[in-house]
Amino acid sequence: MIVTVPGRPVPSPAAAPAEDPRPELLVDADLHAHGDPHGIWRWLRRHAPVHRHPAGELPAFWSLSRYADVRAVYRDPETFSSRHGVLLRPVALGEDPGGGMTLALTDPPRHRQLRAVVADWFTTRAVRSLEGTVRTCVRDVLARAYEQGRCDFVHDVAGRLSMHVIGTIMGVPERDHENLFRWTNEAFEAGVSLAAHHELMRYFIDLMERRIAEPTDDLVSMMAGGTLGDDLLTEEEILLNCENIIGATENGRLAVAGGMQAFLTHPDQWERLRADRDLLPGAIEEILRWTSSATHSMRTATRDCEVAGQRIAAGDRVVLWVPSANRDETVFADPYRFDVGRSPNRHLALGIGEHVCIGGTLARTQLRILLTELLDTAGRIEPAGPVHRVRSIAVAGPEHLPLHITPR
Ligand code: HEM
Structure with missing residues (x-):
């Protein structure tokens, strides 16, 4: 167990962070690593829900912080395009090279065609067939952790x-998983794009060529044989989509690790879950809401429009702050409380609409199987050192989470 908390006192509302009227700091990765952006988001929701961020190293953009506005923009891909990038990027780097080519960076109708090429691998049925693989992997990684203590x-x-x-x-x-793991870790740790990591890209070029020559039953083969209209996906499109999908899994690991961290700081919620496993599906949704590991999504307006009464011009960028939407006090009761029994819990951690996370079922399944194994087999789980958060405005969660962990 993490820590035993006897009984369950009647909770008083969890303290909200003090409002912080410095929205300009939201683009400072140090704030996300060492400070607390929630004070700024709370201030924005109350005082400036559609706030203009001036151009600097990053282009100018509108910040959206309220749930209703974030949701509305996610659901309107005709007015708010993903084609020009979905993450803030320094002006000096130019537009994202994946524009118009990857799942995340295409608009309908092309987006729907592309999504159909890969969708089979992410359905509930496909993910269910992977449960055995996930469970075996969970047992292996936990056995190794238990052995080392x-x-x-x-x-x-x-x-x-x-x-x-x-x-x-x-x-x-x-046999190549260990290499894949090492290369992606190095890329994430160096904070560079996966594509810039030559070994990883060389590996995927080789894998793609093998699958083009001799397709098997896997996602790369599916992309190699996939068509958009009458055309096969180009090699560049296949590689950029491999990068998109591998990169997106970083959100998964941050949500899993952030969930563990949430239980360490809320041991009563771990005990509650241990006592009542029926809470598990709700606990997973609460982990997703609480961690909101994808910090923002960006869109570009395709026409003049309005958001919450504010005029947005065609070509303007709009940034949706997901953790802020997921703490919106007009939608979530006691939003700063981590509550595994929360219901309803219609968070936006996985986006919504046209580009809703394709890996959502997979992410939930990994969380469910890992938490179940931990509840079944872990004895003590305790912090073994300080926790540092990732230094990023795009993803959030612990960079390292050192733990002492022993089996029951
Ligand atoms: C808890 C973990 C995860 C979170 C919080 C998360 C979050 C998100 C969000 C917010 C979006 C929407 C982005 C946008 O609209 O601009 C998204 C899209 C996407 N996610 Fe996830 N994700 C997670 C796990 C995964 C996993 C495990 C995979 C891959 C296996 C994945 C692959 C993708 C892809 C490919 C897209 C683009 C989908 C599209 O544009 O149609 N995600 N994710």
């Missing part, structure tokens, strides 16, 4: 699990 939960458990599962889906042979 300590682990970095981000790297040794959440990261290894995410990479093993996506490697299996993509058709990376088991």
